[in-house]
Every structure is written in structure tokens, then in C-alpha cells.
Amino acid sequence: MILKTNKFAQKLTILTSSTDMSTNDQIREDVTIRFAGDSGDGMQLTGSLFTNTTALLGNDLRTLPEFPAEIRAPQGTVPGVSSFQLQFGSREILTPGDECDALVVMNSAALKANLSLLKKGGTIIANTAGFDKKNLSLAKYPEGVNPLEDGSLDDYELIQIDVTKMVKEALSDSDLGYKDIERTKNMFVLGILYWMYNRPLDSTIDFLMQKFGEKKPEIAQANINVLKAGFFYGETVELFNSRVTVKQAELEPGVYRNITGNEALVLGLVAAARKSNMPLFFGSYPITPASDVLHGLAAHKKFGVTTFQAEDEIAAVSSAIGASFGGSIGVTSSSGPGIALKGEAIGLAVMLELPLVVLNIQRAGPSTGMPTKTEQADLMQAVYGRNGESPLVVLAPKSPADCFDMAFEAVRISLEHMIPVMFLSDGYIANGSEPWKFPQSSDLKDINVSFEGPRTNGEATPFMPYLRDDRLVRKWAIPGTEGIEHRVGGLEKEDGTGNVSYDPDNHQKMTNIRRQKRDNVALNIPEQDIDQGSTSGDVLVVGWGGTYGSIRTVVHQLRKEGHDVSHAHLRYINPFPKNFEALLKSFNKIIVPEINDGQLVRLIRSEFMIPAIPINKVKGRPFGVSELKSAIEEQLSAQATA
Amino acid sequence: MVETLIDNFVKEHEADLTTLPDYKGKDFASDQDVRWCPGCGDYTILKQVQNAMPELGYAKKDIVFISGIGCSSRFPYYMDTFGMHSIHGRAPAIATGLKVSRPDLSVWIITGDGDSLSIGANHFVQLLRRNVNVNLLLFNNQIYGLTKGQYSPASPTGSVTKSTPFGSIDHPFNPLSLSMGADGTFVARAMDRDPKHLKEMILRSHQHRGTSMLEIYQNCIVFNDAAFELFTDKKSRPQEAIYLEQGEPLVFGKDKNKGVRLDGFTPEIVELGDNFTKDDLWVHDESDKVKAYILSRFFDEQNTGDGEGELRFPRPFGVLYADDRPTYDDGVNAQVQHAKVHHGKADLDALLSGKETWTVK
Ligand SMILES: Cc1ncc(C[n+]2csc(CCOP(=O)(O)OP(=O)(O)O)c2C)c(N)n1
Ligand code: SF4
Ligand SMILES: [Mg+2]
Numbered sequence A: 001m002i003l004k005t006n007k008f009a010q011k012l013t014i015l016t017s018s019t020d021m022s023t024n025d026q027i028r029e030d031v032t033i034r035f036a037g038d039s040g041d042g043m044q045l046t047g048s049l050f051t052n053t054t055a056l057l058g059n060d061l062r063t064l065p066e067f068p069a070e071i072r073a074p075q076g077t078v079p080g081v082s083s084f085q086l087q088f089g090s091r092e093i094l095t096p097g098d099e100c101d102a103l104v105v106m107n108s109a110a111l112k113a114n115l116s117l118l119k120k121g122g123t124i125i126a127n128t129a130g131f132d133k134k135n136l137s138l139a140k141y142p143e144g145v146n147p148l149e150d151g152s153l154d155d156y157e158l159i160q161i162d163v164t165k166m167v168k169e170a171l172s173d174s175d176l177g178y179k180d181i182e183r184t185k186n187m188f189v190l191g192i193l194y195w196m197y198n199r200p201l202d203s204t205i206d207f208l209m210q211k212f213g214e215k216k217p218e219i220a221q222a223n224i225n226v227l228k229a230g231f232f233y234g235e236t237v238e239l240f241n242s243r244v245t246v247k248q249a250e251l252e253p254g255v256y257r258n259i260t261g262n263e264a265l266v267l268g269l270v271a272a273a274r275k276s277n278m279p280l281f282f283g284s285y286p287i288t289p290a291s292d293v294l295h296g297l298a299a300h301k302k303f304g305v306t307t308f309q310a311e312d313e314i315a316a317v318s319s320a321i322g323a324s325f326g327g328s329i330g331v332t333s334s335s336g337p338g339i340a341l342k343g344e345a346i347g348l349a350v351m352l353e354l355p356l357v358v359l360n361i362q363r364a365g366p367s368t369g370m371p372t373k374t375e376q377a378d379l380m381q382a383v384y385g386r387n388g389e390s391p392l393v394v395l396a397p398k399s400p401a402d403c404f405d406m407a408f409e410a411v412r413i414s415l416e417h418m419i420p421v422m423f424l425s426d427g428y429i430a431n432g433s434e435p436w437k438f439p440q441s442s443d444l445k446d447i448n449v450s451f452e453g454p455r456t457n458g459e460a461t462p463f464m465p466y467l468r469d470d471r472l473v474r475k476w477a478i479p480g481t482e483g484i485e486h487r488v489g490g491l492e493k494e495d496g497t498g499n500v501s502y503d504p505d506n507h508q509k510m511t512n513i514r515r516q517k518r519d520n521v522a523l524n525i526p527e528q529d530i531d532q533g534s535t536s537g538d539v540l541v542v543g544w545g546g547t548y549g550s551i552r553t554v555v556h557q558l559r560k561e562g563h564d565v566s567h568a569h570l571r572y573i574n575p576f577p578k579n580f581e582a583l584l585k586s587f588n589k590i591i592v593p594e595i596n597d598g599q600l601v602r603l604i605r606s607e608f609m610i611p612a613i614p615i616n617k618v619k620g621r622p623f624g625v626s627e628l629k630s631a632i633e634e635q636l637s638a639q640a641t642a
Numbered sequence B: 001m002v003e004t005l006i007d008n009f010v011k012e013h014e015a016d017l018t019t020l021p022d023y024k025g026k027d028f029a030s031d032q033d034v035r036w037c038p039g040c041g042d043y044t045i046l047k048q049v050q051n052a053m054p055e056l057g058y059a060k061k062d063i064v065f066i067s068g069i070g071c072s073s074r075f076p077y078y079m080d081t082f083g084m085h086s087i088h089g090r091a092p093a094i095a096t097g098l099k100v101s102r103p104d105l106s107v108w109i110i111t112g113d114g115d116s117l118s119i120g121a122n123h124f125v126q127l128l129r130r131n132v133n134v135n136l137l138l139f140n141n142q143i144y145g146l147t148k149g150q151y152s153p154a155s156p157t158g159s160v161t162k163s164t165p166f167g168s169i170d171h172p173f174n175p176l177s178l179s180m181g182a183d184g185t186f187v188a189r190a191m192d193r194d195p196k197h198l199k200e201m202i203l204r205s206h207q208h209r210g211t212s213m214l215e216i217y218q219n220c221i222v223f224n225d226a227a228f229e230l231f232t233d234k235k236s237r238p239q240e241a242i243y244l245e246q247g248e249p250l251v252f253g254k255d256k257n258k259g260v261r262l263d264g265f266t267p268e269i270v271e272l273g274d275n276f277t278k279d280d281l282w283v284h285d286e287s288d289k290v291k292a293y294i295l296s297r298f299f300d301e302q303n304t305g306d307g308e309g310e311l312r313f314p315r316p317f318g319v320l321y322a323d324d325r326p327t328y329d330d331g332v333n334a335q336v337q338h339a340k341v342h343h344g345k346a347d348l349d350a351l352l353s354g355k356e357t358w359t360v361k
Helices: A007-016 A043-056 A108-117 A133-138 A163-170 A178-182 A185-196 A202-212 A217-237 A261-276 A291-298 A313-325 A336-352 A379-384 A402-417 A427-431 A504-524 A545-560 A580-584 A600-608 A625-641 B002-014 B042-055 B072-078 B091-101 B113-119 B121-130 B175-181 B195-207 B289-296 B328-342 B348-353
Strands: A030-038 A060-066 A081-089 A100-105 A118-127 A157-161 A254-260 A280-284 A305-309 A329-334 A356-362 A393-395 A420-426 A433-436 A487-489 A537-544 A565-570 A572-574 A587-594 A613-616 B063-067 B082-085 B106-112 B135-140 B186-191 B212-217 B241-243 B258-263 B266-271 B315-322 B358-360
Touching: A030 A043, A030 A108, A030 A185, A043 A060, A043 A081, A043 A185, A043 A202, A043 A254, A043 A433, A060 A427, A081 A108, A100 A108, A100 A185, A108 A118, A108 A133, A118 A185, A163 A178, A163 A185, A163 A217, A178 A217, A185 A202, A185 A217, A202 A217, A254 A261, A261 A280, A261 A291, A261 A305, A261 A329, A261 A356, A261 A402, A261 A420, A261 A427, A261 A433, A261 B348, A280 A291, A280 A313, A280 B091, A291 A305, A305 A313, A305 B091, A305 B328, A313 A329, A313 A336, A313 A356, A313 B091, A313 B121, A329 A336, A329 A402, A336 A356, A336 A379, A336 A420, A336 A487, A356 A402, A356 A427, A379 A393, A379 A420, A379 A572, A379 A600, A393 A402, A402 A420, A402 A427, A402 A504, A420 A427, A420 A545, A427 A545, A487 B072, A537 A545, A537 A580, A537 A600, A537 A625, A545 A565, A545 A587, A545 A625, A580 A587, A580 A600, A587 A600, A587 A625, A613 A625, B042 B072, B042 B135, B042 B195, B063 B072, B063 B091, B072 B082, B072 B106, B091 B106, B091 B113, B091 B121, B091 B328, B106 B113, B113 B121, B113 B135, B113 B175, B121 B175, B135 B195, B175 B186, B175 B212, B175 B289, B175 B315, B186 B195, B195 B212, B195 B315, B289 B315
Parallel strands: A030 A100, A100 A118, A118 A157, A280 A305, A280 A329, A329 A356, A356 A420, A393 A420, A487 B082, A537 A565, A537 A587, A587 A613, B063 B082, B063 B106, B106 B135, B135 B212, B186 B212, B241 B315
Antiparallel strands: A030 A081, A060 A081, A060 A433, A254 A433, A254 B358, A393 A572, B186 B315, B258 B266
């Protein structure tokens, strides 16, 4: 057994060990931990299990899984590192944390890739088996350098454990082969962290029994034994200078579950199908980070959901349009590159004036970019990215749990207004998770859908598919309904009759109608609210999508420090809520932080002639709280001197 | 709504309660002016489709035509049924979504050789592979009509067109071989100039459960006139075309004096008379996939001569291949039904709460 604590840690220990270490529980408001290892080390699972246990304990939390794009990136190398970060606390937690208090590294590459994210004085739990000569060289440490031994980690509390050896010992009685034994390493580390942060093992044990219990009981048992061994190890060797307790958060009373953005999105769609009493047809083509929506919906067939894995994104959206023409809720999903392919078909749906929900789980960069990294750079694509004037509705959830509400809204608006709706999520909220006070189905509003009825009385005039109500919405006229046989298509059509028309005035009229019809959606969505602060004042920070947590946290801090800063977060972007302009104009300065090169800020500037100020970052990662805070502070002081 | 429609349809059709109006072909003509060039082969195809409609056993309200883009794809506007003129090449995908979600409908895809063999080729082969229960009418004029005369993936090598003034270089698709290669379950060919046979093939397409791929030779009088004259001209037709009939020997020629014989898997043309009689000939069997493929290869490279009297393989018309394979739409709906019955109650609240919850007081 290797157990070394370095000098700095010893000092710390001395400072804090006035009482028995094991009873010296430290109470903390929040903690950030990060699991990092090779893609094959099971770090995502370890992170999710820790998250579930933590959620069940009643902490508020946010997670950030980060993994390489390659499924089997070269083992032991820095590009092959997969990590999972989680912040949990007894206060409101809205981000996965900037820097972590504890970092688990299963090999030297994991240390190299993640050390900069650890707080000074933070804890490193290192698997020494991952720091042998071979691993050090794979991680490209210079010959003869081992960071565990050269004093370079003196500023941290370094705990070294030969996890490979530990699990072999813990499973010395087991008949499992070497590989299966190796695979339990992550459970040992998880056990240690459960000890360290005072968490019970039962939810993880339940999970292991469910996953392996029936088919491979010996694997389940081995994992459970190793998990316990890790926990007892922490207890017996009194590894740490103190255990940390994070009390329950003061969340709103209610029943909670933990949920990721993509899971919430799936539930939102199913719920909307239920509440509208409509079948849902989902056509999709796999792409990171949207595939989990397809996986999720494919499992919910009993709710009347049909999923179709198409041959490409164009077929996916086209199939959804076909289903929608037939009277189903047509939904399609992808990420940026796939949305680009769907553009022409989305334009068709605009012309046909049929419901269609397009989910874009954004990822970083143009072209293939950085598939597993997050970005908000498809907003302009969503609003304008089609040929011709092709207005549609754009919505954006602000957090993992909000994906439920906004998915429900996307379906509702699309059905009620016979218009395509683009739902802009991103990799960060799609994969991140948070506690969710889920609704009861009876809390959800019904969505009313009405179809054109049959015409069986020998009506004199032919059926007019493009007659509209006062919101400019046409009736959904589906095949199988007698007497309303009609043709639709992508050619410009005459208002009312729907006949093909090249008449110049008619094209102008139809263009205006399609725009106004989209704008009328503003009458059927909530007004923009202020998340924090007042409805007028000095500075308003306007965000959209996944930046919610960081902006909220920063604005909260700035307000505590006495700044006149408020925060509004847009979830309905196109059209903007009808009070949005007035709200913007009640502030002296508008600041718009985005994970792109300035897109919402351009919409705001061009729409309202307001010199809104951008704060942008495009690194494939969300805003850290401190970096965003300094960026906003810079703008505040610029104002002070101006 | 959709479920009610499907239920009603199933009930009516099962109990044979459908009292369809006594439709005539012209009842299926819409009120729109037909805008193809005078003399275009599309007119006769439209007529025969309209003529076939009363015999489908479907009410107008339950028939849908979906097309891509091209001259041919204007077709749905002229049918008094439900219809969608969609985007270039994507009709098979749209039809798949429609048929899967609305198995009660009779769904027809109208497409051109550019639409389905070029921009939409992927959807075309995927449709055949999946075997969605729809009918696809491929209007093959071996040219891009709507864009005014560029060569298409079906144009023979050397085609001189607007975009290939010195002759096209690429090797063309053989749509029937392509369909066989994509594991199509119904592969047939007809021509605009033989309306009676065309109508028969349209009805056969409808009767087949699965994707029915009917290639129709269609004359584009403006940009590729007479492309199929050898087969459509009454004089050369007997020599150049062979009409396939289930269980019948492969006989052709002006005087029905020629036949096709199989030597192992190698076809050969024989003169009927002293050496060979009808009993020696290849007897057509639509369910034989290997032979259907050989028939589909009675195509360009088989032609060794260029006129009457030469020994070369006639172009087959009729059903080359028809076989049953479970359809994609049936499979998808069976899975949904199975889940509804066997996966427990569809309890939204249970779904929302998930497996692990906790209560904050
Ligand atoms: C995305 C897209 N690309 C190109 C076109 C232009 N276009 C329209 S029809 C056509 C070819 C049609 O040829 P075919 O399918 O053979 O139909 P035909 O006109 O011969 O009946 C092309 C290239 C288009 N409408 N859309
Ligand atoms: S261009 Fe050719 S295919 Fe098109 S309508 Fe005219 S004749 Fe028919
Ligand atoms: Mg053509």
C-alpha cells in the first residue's frame, strides 16, 4: 500500500488536526469535484453515480461531463482523457464550478489535462498505477519526470493510492479474470469519495444490482465489494485531514429527481404528446450530442412515440414533415452540421405551414468542429439559416431541467400556430444535470389541437387549405378526411386557395403573412421577466440558453457587492417577448454574454438599435463564474470612467 | 384524431363496409390546368394513373401522392387526392414518415430519373431496402426536363445534352438493377406509349405489399425526344421489347419466332423452329430473384447490334420481380403496439418521476 501525504498536506493536517481527524468533519457550503481518467476508466459512470447519490441527499448540484470525440482515443494519452465535474452544495448551485476542490486522476494524462482546474491547496487522489513509466511517457512527461515525486504538486494535498493493487486485493477471493477486476477500479475511487464526502452507498449498490445483478451476479458483487473496500479504506487509513459534510440545500419543498438536459427534453416531448393527445413521430440521424434524444424516445414506444432512424438528416426531417402532413407531431433532432442539411426541408415546412419541431443540440465550431464540446453559435443559423424569407420560432432552454418546459412549449407553439419551431439546446445543458422538481401530469396544461373537419354536404366552393384565423394560422387538414382533398407544396402559393402562384403581389403578401404569423406567436408566450434585480436601472445582463447558471451566479455576487446590475434570460428568442424592447430600453447599458462570437447581441442591436455590449468566449467550454465576473466588472468600470 | 381515422379505416375495410362511390377516372382529375409541354409523355401516365384509381378500392380521401421536384413531380397538382409537391429527391423520405404514421393511406411517390437517381438516390435505395408499403412511379426520360435539358444519371454514356456538348462520360444507372441490388421487393417496367399495359402495371404496383418500384419510360418531347423509340414504336417494338408474364416462356419477335433460353445462368437468344421449341425457353417466374436480376441486365451492354434482325436481348417490360417481405411500416407499428400491450401502463407520472426521487420538506 502506498500512502504518501506531502509536506503541504501535512502542514494542513497539523493545522486542522486539533481533534481526532475522523470526527473533524468540515462543513462546507459547496464542493466541486472532478473525476478524470482514460476513456476506458468509467469516469462518466463514476461521476453520474456520485451525482445520483448526491442528489438523493438533497444537495443542489450541476454537472459537466467532458469526453473525447473518439470512442477509443489512444489509451493513456492526453486526448484520450475523459472527465466529469460536479459542483454540489447546500446553497443554490447553478454551475458545475470553475475550479475543483478535489481531483481524481486515474493516470498521468488525466493529471496533466486537468491540474489547471484544481484550486491551490485542493486534493489530488492519484492512482499510482497510472503513473508508471509507460503512462508517464504516453502522457508526454519528459523522461525521468514523475509529477507525483518531483515536488511539483507540493501546493496540493496529494493522496497516492495504487488502485489496481487495491482492487486485486479486495477481489483476491473472486474468480473474475484480470480484465474484469481491473474494470472495478472506478468503484474503489467512488467508495473513497463517498467516505470523504459522507455519502451513503445504497443508491450505487442498487444500481449495480440492477445493472448486473441478474445476468452477471459475480460482476455486481465484485463491484459492490470494491466500492465498500474503497469506503472502508478511506475510513481505516484516515486518508484525509478531514471529512467534508455538505448539508442539504434549501430547495423549494417538493419531490425531486436528478435529470440531464437531453433526458428532460425527451420527457417534455412525451408529455406534450400526451397533453395534446397526439401521436409523436420522431425522425433522426445520430450525431453528438443529440443522439441521446433518439435513444431516449426510442424507449418510450408505449406512449405512442414512433422513432425512425433515417439514412441522413434530410430524410430525418423529411420523414417528420411527412408524418406531420398526416396528423402527427413531427419532430426531428440534430446538431449544427445536421441542421445545415435540414435547411431546405425546414423551408418546406415553413411553406406548408405544418407543425414541425427541430431540435438543435449545438456543438462547437463550424463543419465538424469539436463534437463533444459546447457552444451557442447556431443562433443566427436558427433565425436566418434558410433560403428565402423563411420565418420560424426559436426557443432556448436555460438549464437541463428547463429542457422539459421548453420542449413542451416547442410542441405547443408548433401545434397551435402551425409553424416550425427550432429548439436550441447545447452540449453543456444536454449532458449536464441538475435536481428537478418535476411536475405532476395534472399540472401540465392541455394542448388543444383541432383539425379541419370533413365536407360531406356537397359544398359549392372547393376547400381552401390556406384560409386563416385571426392569428393567421391555417387549419390542419389531414388525409383521411372526406371532401378536403388538396395539394400543398414548396412552390409559392396563393393565399386562401393554396394554388401555385407567381403573382408578385401575392408573393409580397405571403411573405408578410408568414412573418406576421411568426410574430403573432409573441402574443402566446410569457412576457420577458427579470431573473434578478429590477425592471429598470443601470445595467442589464441579457443571456440565453446554457449561460444561465454562470450569469445568475455572477449577477448575484455583483448585486451583493452593491452594483446596480440586473439579469434577464431569454428563452423565447424568435419572436422576442413583446415587452422585450421596452425592458431593454429601461436600462442604461445592455451586456450580452454568449458562448459564440456575438450573435444575440447582433440581433438586439439590429432589431432595437441599442448599442448592446458583447462578452464572448469560444473555447468549447461554458463561462467560468470568475472569468465572466471579471468580464462584466470590466464593463462596469468602463462605464464608471466614461 | 389520427387514431380514430386509422381505426375507422381498419374497421370499414375489414368488414368490407367501404361503400366507395362509383368513381370514374376523370373524378381523379383536379381543377388545375395541366402545364406539361404538349406531347409530353407525362400526359398519358397521368391519364392511366387516373384510370387506375377507381380500381384501388380506396376512397379519394385515403390516397396521397407525394412528389419531389421536376416536370414529372408536378403530378400531384393534377390529382384530386391529397398531395404534396415537396423538395428535390426527398419524396421517399416524406412518404416513409407519412406511411409509417398513417398505415391506412394509399401512398404514391412520383419521381423523375434525376429526382430519384441523382439527388435522391440515397432515399430511393433506402426506401427499397426498408420495403415501406408505398408505390413509387419513376418517370424516366433520361434527362433533366425541368432544368431544361441536362443529362441525368440515367442518360446513356455519350449523351449530348446542354451540359455535355461533347457527350456524357459517366456510366448510367440501370434503375431496375439498382432496385434489385437494393433488395426491392417489386421491380417492374412500363412505358408511356402502351397505356393498357401501363395501367395494368400501376394496378399491380398497388396490389403489392411493400415498396413497388415501377419504372416508366417517358418521352420528353422537348429535350430528349425519341429516347425510347425502339421500344415504343409499333414497328420495332416486337423485336426490341419483351412483355413478361408470370409462368409464360420468354417469346418475342415480330412473328413470335424468337425466344430467350437459359444455358445455366447465361441467357441466349434462340430462333424457334427446328432446333428449339417453346418448351426449351426460359419460363418467367417473378419470385426468382436471380433470374429477375439477369432480366434487369437486358440493358445497354447486352446490345450487340443496332437494328432489326440483329440478335440482341429485348428490353423486358412487366413485373421482373415480386416477392413478399415484411414491410417496414408494419414492423414499426407492430413494435409500437407490442410496447403498448407489454411494456406496462403508459403512466406519464411514473415516467416523469423516474426511478429515484427525494423529497424536500
Ligand atoms: C435542391 C435542388 N437542386 C436543384 C434543383 C433544380 N432541379 C429541379 S428539377 C431538376 C432535375 C429534374 O430532373 P428529373 O428528376 O429527371 O425530372 P424531369 O423534369 O425530367 O421530370 C433539378 C436539377 C432543385 N429544384 N432543388
Ligand atoms: S420538358 Fe420534357 S418532360 Fe418536361 S414537360 Fe416538357 S416534354 Fe415533358
Ligand atoms: Mg427526367
